[in-house]
Amino acid sequence: MNILVCVKQVADTEARILLTSDKKSIEIENKYNMNFFDEFAVEEAIRTKGKVKDCQISVCTYGSNKATEVLRTAIAMGADKAYLLDNNGYDIEDPIITAKILASFAKTEGFDLIFCGRQAIDDENANIGAMMAEFLNIPHVSAILKFDVVDEKKARVESEIEGGKEIQEVQLPALFTTQKGINEPRVPLITGVMKAMKAQINIIDPATLKDLSKGMIDESASKISVLTYETPSARPTVKIIDGETPEQKVKALIDILKDEAKAL
Amino acid sequence: MDFKLTEEQEFFRKTIIDTIDKIVVPKSQEIDEKDEFPWETWKEFTSLGYLGLRYPEEIGGMNADKIMSMIFYEEIARGSVGFAQSVIMNILMGTYFIYRFGNDAIKERCLLPAMRGEKIATMCFTEDQSGSDLGATRTTAVKDGDGWRINGTKMWITNGPICNFCTVLATTDPSKGLKGLNFFLVEKGTPGFSSGQIIHKLGCRGTVTGELVFDDVWVPDENFLGDELGKGVYYVGDILDEVRLMTGAMALGIAKGAYKEALEFSKKRIAFGQPIGNYQLIREKIADIDTSMNAARLMINYGAWLLENGMDCRVTAAEAKMYATEVCLKVVDELTRIYGANAFAYEYIPQRYFRDARFLLYGGGTHEVLKDFIGRMIIGKI
Amino acid sequence: MSKEIFVFVECKDGSIRKVSYELLSKAKEISQKSSSIVYAVIIGSNQDVLANQLKDFADKVLIVDNEKLSKYRWDTFLSVMEQIIKKYKPYVMFGPSTTTGKDIFPRLAARLNGAIISDAVDVVFDENTLKIKKPLFGGKIISWMKCKDDSTFFVTFRPNSFIVENRSLNGELIKENIDVSEDSRIVSISTEKRETKKVDLQEADFIICGGRGMKGPEHFQDLEEIADIMGGRVGASRAVVDSKWRDYDDQVGKSGKTVSPKLYVGCGVSGALHHTMGMDTSKVIVAINKDPNALIFQYADYGIIDDVFNVLPALKEELKKIKKEI
Numbered sequence: 001m002n003i004l005v006c007v008k009q010v011a012d013t014e015a016r017i018l019l020t021s022d023k024k025s026i027e028i029e030n031k032y033n034m035n036f037f038d039e040f041a042v043e044e045a046i047r048t049k050g051k052v053k054d055c056q057i058s059v060c061t062y063g064s065n066k067a068t069e070v071l072r073t074a075i076a077m078g079a080d081k082a083y084l085l086d087n088n089g090y091d092i093e094d095p096i097i098t099a100k101i102l103a104s105f106a107k108t109e110g111f112d113l114i115f116c117g118r119q120a121i122d123d124e125n126a127n128i129g130a131m132m133a134e135f136l137n138i139p140h141v142s143a144i145l146k147f148d149v150v151d152e153k154k155a156r157v158e159s160e161i162e163g164g165k166e167i168q169e170v171q172l173p174a175l176f177t178t179q180k181g182i183n184e185p186r187v188p189l190i191t192g193v194m195k196a197m198k199a200q201i202n203i204i205d206p207a208t209l210k211d212l213s214k215g216m217i218d219e220s221a222s223k224i225s226v227l228t229y230e231t232p233s234a235r236p237t238v239k240i241i242d243g244e245t246p247e248q249k250v251k252a253l254i255d256i257l258k259d260e261a262k263a264l
Numbered sequence: 265m266d267f268k269l270t271e272e273q274e275f276f277r278k279t280i281i282d283t284i285d286k287i288v289v290p291k292s293q294e295i296d297e298k299d300e301f302p303w304e305t306w307k308e309f310t311s312l313g314y315l316g317l318r319y320p321e322e323i324g325g326m327n328a329d330k331i332m333s334m335i336f337y338e339e340i341a342r343g344s345v346g347f348a349q350s351v352i353m354n355i356l357m358g359t360y361f362i363y364r365f366g367n368d369a370i371k372e373r374c375l376l377p378a379m380r381g382e383k384i385a386t387m388c389f390t391e392d393q394s395g396s397d398l399g400a401t402r403t404t405a406v407k408d409g410d411g412w413r414i415n416g417t418k419m420w421i422t423n424g425p426i427c428n429f430c431t432v433l434a435t436t437d438p439s440k441g442l443k444g445l446n447f448f449l450v451e452k453g454t455p456g457f458s459s460g461q462i463i464h465k466l467g468c469r470g471t472v473t474g475e476l477v478f479d480d481v482w483v484p485d486e487n488f489l490g491d492e493l494g495k496g497v498y499y500v501g502d503i504l505d506e507v508r509l510m511t512g513a514m515a516l517g518i519a520k521g522a523y524k525e526a527l528e529f530s531k532k533r534i535a536f537g538q539p540i541g542n543y544q545l546i547r548e549k550i551a552d553i554d555t556s557m558n559a560a561r562l563m564i565n566y567g568a569w570l571l572e573n574g575m576d577c578r579v580t581a582a583e584a585k586m587y588a589t590e591v592c593l594k595v596v597d598e599l600t601r602i603y604g605a606n607a608f609a610y611e612y613i614p615q616r617y618f619r620d621a622r623f624l625l626y627g628g629g630t631h632e633v634l635k636d637f638i639g640r641m642i643i644g645k646i
Numbered sequence: 647m648s649k650e651i652f653v654f655v656e657c658k659d660g661s662i663r664k665v666s667y668e669l670l671s672k673a674k675e676i677s678q679k680s681s682s683i684v685y686a687v688i689i690g691s692n693q694d695v696l697a698n699q700l701k702d703f704a705d706k707v708l709i710v711d712n713e714k715l716s717k718y719r720w721d722t723f724l725s726v727m728e729q730i731i732k733k734y735k736p737y738v739m740f741g742p743s744t745t746t747g748k749d750i751f752p753r754l755a756a757r758l759n760g761a762i763i764s765d766a767v768d769v770v771f772d773e774n775t776l777k778i779k780k781p782l783f784g785g786k787i788i789s790w791m792k793c794k795d796d797s798t799f800f801v802t803f804r805p806n807s808f809i810v811e812n813r814s815l816n817g818e819l820i821k822e823n824i825d826v827s828e829d830s831r832i833v834s835i836s837t838e839k840r841e842t843k844k845v846d847l848q849e850a851d852f853i854i855c856g857g858r859g860m861k862g863p864e865h866f867q868d869l870e871e872i873a874d875i876m877g878g879r880v881g882a883s884r885a886v887v888d889s890k891w892r893d894y895d896d897q898v899g900k901s902g903k904t905v906s907p908k909l910y911v912g913c914g915v916s917g918a919l920h921h922t923m924g925m926d927t928s929k930v931i932v933a934i935n936k937d938p939n940a941l942i943f944q945y946a947d948y949g950i951i952d953d954v955f956n957v958l959p960a961l962k963e964e965l966k967k968i969k970k971e972i
Contacts, residue, residue, distance in 0.1 A: 013920050033282075125765060130752040162746050163658060163840055170831060171830075180897075187286055190313030193326075197272040223761035229782075235947065238933070240950075240951060250960040253932065253950060532941050532944060
């Protein structure tokens with residue numbers, strides 16, 4: 001069984017993020033991590049590998065050279081092969097293009113099972129998984145909480161749906177996006193870390209992939225564009241509610257919430 | 265000249281930071297408060313294989329270069345210096361002589377389990393009247409049949425009360441001073457070998473430190489760790505630079521944790537209507553901390569580079585240990601000033617850094633001894 | 647070029663979700679400026695009653711009624727939406743950034759080779775263009791984006807982004823007869839409803855959130871009672887969820903749910919970044935914490951510096967009184 005895991009390198013939640021003076025682009029402090037939800041995807045792939053015969057895990061990312069770091073992390077955890085779909089340092093805004101590139105790579109290599117994180121924590125789009133599945137014409141299930149391979153052609157999954165959970169059986173190949181709660185991502189063993197340090201990262205120019213050309217994936221192909229960036233307006237300083245006792249403070253708070261904030 | 269970490273080293277650094285953040289940092293306050301050996305954290309962390317950091321891959325190690333080792337020492341000390349001490353004892357001093365001189369059976373019995381975290385190692389230098397002054401060592405080893413009979417008491421032994429085996433420094437000929445010193449392996453369960461008083465420390469809590477007593481302990485010849493008698497002091501020299509750099513790296517680790525705390529606090533604490541980070545006196549402190557930490561890190565990396573390339577780094581290692589530790593003391597002090605009175609309260613972190621930092625003054629040589637050494641090395645015989 | 651604005655109406659437990667009314671209200675406001683009309687698209691089975699409720703909010707209500715649509719599946723819903731969009735060629739389609747919206751809209755956009763902006767919080771019609779406001783990096787940066795004109799355009803918005811306004815439009819009901827195709831590769835085995843009639847966390851107007859300062863799971867009962875009084879929900883910080891005091895469903899923050907209630911009350915919440923990134927778009931934020939330096943006070947509008955366990959009983963009593971007054 002061939003498993004593909006798509007991961008994204010994202011800015012650490014504590015990284016400083018600044019606007020350029022023309023407000024047309026952003027600068028991110030050099031602190032990056034594997035996307036939070038992608039760790040579950042990698043872990044689930046590794047657990048699946050432990051349960052089925054002849055299984056290989058490939059991990060890929062569309063990003064800059066810097067993103068090889070998250071590929072190595074995936075290898076340290078237990079993935080077998082890593083592919084960087086090199087964006088040459090240019091971040092494309094349009095998720096459709098990213099999904100096309102990833103899908104095209106998946107098509108080229110051929111996979112039975114694809115895992116993605118539920119969403120990236122930088123743009124919070126939750127787009128790529130379902131889009132890739134569409135381009136590959138395979139079924140998808142979003143936000144899965146349990147995963148089992150029934151046989152080589154079928155998986156059984158529990159997923160989050162509005163107001164509850166659903167159990168479904170899905171014919172493979174299929175794509176699944178992982179939700180927090182599905183597993184506890186492992187901390188890599190030192191043997192994994194050493195393997196990852198030496199691992200060869202396959203670097204691929206997306207334009208050379210099946211059914212793709214430069215014109216289909218460059219800026220001109222993007223269907224959306226950023227007009228401007230801005231920093232959120234700062235909240236006014238907190239008003240600390242005074243009072244002798246907790247009861248007094250609460251009374252004062254309620255009054256303010258009613259009269260000033262109109263929140264009650 | 266190249267100041268950049270290689271891609272591999274950078275990846276290692278990132279991985280070890282994440283690992284420490286996940287496993288050690290959440291436990292650091294608890295480890296300090298309980299002041300008991302954190303067995304659970306020990307099992308969880310050592311199961312990952314880091315105790316083999318310095319040893320060859322063939323025996324399950326990682327064969328890390330010295331730069332990576334320093335990164336490791338720094339990061340684990342950032343997590344919890346009490347925990348770091350126990351871990352590093354197994355990685356470095358506690359197993360160094362076993363790896364270098366132990367026969368296959370000893371390696372199988374002691375080194376490999378210690379690399380897996382199943383056995384706890386230690387090394388015993390210090391006595392009541394001797395620390396940096398090794399020549400004053402009073403513990404004796406006397407030839408007795410096919411082995412040696414050891415008598416004496418060791419103090420301030422990291423992991424001592426819980427160790428499975430120890431490398432003990434003893435004199436085989438008190439008349440020869442430093443040249444009478446030799447190392448012996450003593451394993452738990454050997455008649456006459458016991459642990460005595462446990463020392464309750466101001467900082468570095470969680471690691472168990474105490475006394476080890478050798479009362480007519482007999483060990484076989486194979487437990488003599490060395491090529492020939494009287495070379496012990498030279499072997500100490502072979503590991504001393506790494507120990508000093510390691511201590512400096514640990515100091516940097518504490519400083520790094522304290523610096524992060526100070527920086528965050530200066531951004532969030534509001535005084536007179538604005539974050540205190542807007543005030544010049546706070547900015548000065550941050551600037552000083554950053555400058556001195558960068559200088560200390562450069563010294564440690566330089567020392568590690570010398571060591572890695574087999575060059576003389578005796579002076580550099582001593583300087584780096586001393587400087588990094590002084591920087592650390594300064595940083596934890598500034599943290600308590602930036603943080604205000606809450607730094608004095610047990611429920612906040614700064615007091616722990618403040619206490620922990622003090623211990624690094626002693627390991628790897630007191631600064632008084634180091635300064636004298638550095639001065640002597642530079643001036644030479646006049 | 648047509649200028650119709652379509653809104654995908656999401657239903658849950660036999661009623662229309664509030665977010666759908668929010669989107670329709672905003673769509674109508676835009677349509678008045680762009681001289682276009684608003685279509686509500688309701689997909690399901692036997693939802694005549696619901697469709698009638700939409701009349702006040704849309705110029706036209708497209709109803710797709712089919713037994714196969716009684717339960718949401720992306721494959722069936724997608725086949726319907728695809729045909730509707732191909733038939734009407736709207737300028738833009740709005741949808742909710744909910745579990746369902748996040749599941750279907752990306753795939754729909756991909757199928758129709760359209761443009762999509764997800765998880766937006768505002769939209770304005772300006773210079774003949776729809777400008778979409780979308781927070782990035784957990785709200786550290788706001789971006790304004792637009793779609794290139796010739797694409798079918800999809801936008802999903804976070805719940806609670808807009809105010810519901812009933813304009814009594816008395817829109818026209820149109821039944822669409824559309825074949826529903828199902829993807830046989832997916833078979834539903836069972837579904838399990840959470841036993842709760844409570845409002846969805848993301849849609850709640852009132853959220854009272856507990857942090858590590860709540861000391862243990864048993865103390866969340868107080869928060870539950872207050873949430874019940876207010877018809878809101880209890881949220882939890884990551885530390886609380888990681889300690890297994892509360893379910894992940896309750897987690898507010900970067901790795902949990904992004905919420906923007908009218909009133910958020912944080913109890914013993916320190917205000918770590920991953921938490922504040924999920925709630926700092928709340929309209930009014932109140933923080934209760936005994937640590938005056940807690941980061942949460944930087945995000946709060948109002949703060950009480952006191953032991954949360956002393957404050958909660960008083961808060962419960964006062965809120966009870968208020969609810970009686972109303």
